[in-house]
Amino acid sequence: MMSHEKLIDRLWLLLVALTLGGAWIGESAEPGLAVTIIIALTMAFKGRMVVDHFMELKTANRTLRNLMRGFFYVLPAVTVLTSLFGDWLARLTTL
Amino acid sequence: MLQTAVAPLPEPVAGRIPGNKGIWAGILSEMTEFALLFGVYFIARAHYPEAFREGPARLSTLAGTLNTVMMISGSYFVAKSVHAIRQNRQQVSLRWLFLVLLAASGYMVIKAIEFQWNVSHGITGGMNLFFTVYYYLTFTHIVHVGWGMMGLLWVMVRTGSGAYSPADHDGLEAFASYWHATDLAWLVIFPLLYVLH
Incomplete structure (x- = not known):
């Protein structure tokens, strides 16, 4: 099994690579639902890796782990939902 | 003779708390603050979809990308620093903390150049609500990085003076947890403001 130190070494490279990939998408891809989903999934994955392995919450307190992991379920989901149901959200939040 | 020995606090049933409880009160407050600001972002985006589609193209993607690399790298460097102290390697731990300081300073310099470029x-x-939300979110994040840098200088002094050991390095872990949380906030800011058109 890979040691935790080796794991975070590799994760660092992966997270930097995903960041460069994200920048490339932002610069070159045509906006659309598929791209929004890819961006949201990348956000969710990067957040989860930092929470689990850099913050070490994977093996730590359950409540803290669930709260921090929850952040990266909710925000990517709302990113996609806003793109799908923006009109509805605008109506709901009009005073 | 009075017995003054105090039994160590039992480990919480739900698992170990990295650092200490106080820092987690701060981290959860920080995450709540950013969650509210992201809520504002989504509502504003729903109301002004055009401004939010066009806004990211006017920002410097290079500055956003470089700052993401700075935040992720700082987070990684501090995780390495914690590993080093667990192996009782104070000087190595301090060297990783210097790299965190370099990444944090790099972030601040890039932000200053970006704002001048803007x-x-x-x-x-x-200009429009996209840029209002952009400045609100990025300024709030800068403030959090600023608090973190003050904490960083403190743990560098403590590490340099040999205050941490494999058995006792809660202060360093508390700082590391805060720095990771600040990285996490940026990992949402970057796609929402610079990438998502």
Whole structure:
């Protein structure tokens, strides 16, 4: 099994690579639902890796782990939902 | 003779708390603050979809990308620093903390250049709601990085003076947890403001 130190070494490279990939998408891809989903999934994955392995919450307190992991379920989901149901959200939040 | 020995606090049933409880009160407050600001972002995006589609293209993607690399790298360096102290390697731990300081300083310099670039391209917070939200979110994040840098200097002094050991390094872990949380906030800011058109 890979040691935790080796794991975070590799994760660092992966997270930097995903960041460069994200920048490339932002610069070159045509906006659309598929791209929004890819961006949201990348956000969710990067957040989860930092929470689990850099913050070490994977093996730590359950409540803290669930709260921090929850952040990266909710925000990517709302990113996609806003793109799908923006009109509805605008109506709901009009005073 | 009075017995003054105090039994160590039992480990919480739900698992170990990295650092200490106090820092987690701060981290959860920080995450709540950013969650509220992201809520504002989504509502504003729903109301002004055009401004939010066009806004990211006017920002410097290079600055956003470089700052993401700075935040992720800082987070990684501090995790390495914690590993080093667990192996009782104070000097190695301190060297990783210097790299965190370098990444944090790099972030601040890039942000300053980015804001100057914005001004020279006529980008202000009053242009439309996208740029208002952009300045609110990025300024709030800068403030959190600023708090973190003060904490960083403190743990560097403590590490340099040999205050941490494999058995006792809660202070360093508390700082590391805060720094990771600040990285996490940026990992949402970057796609929402710079990537998602």
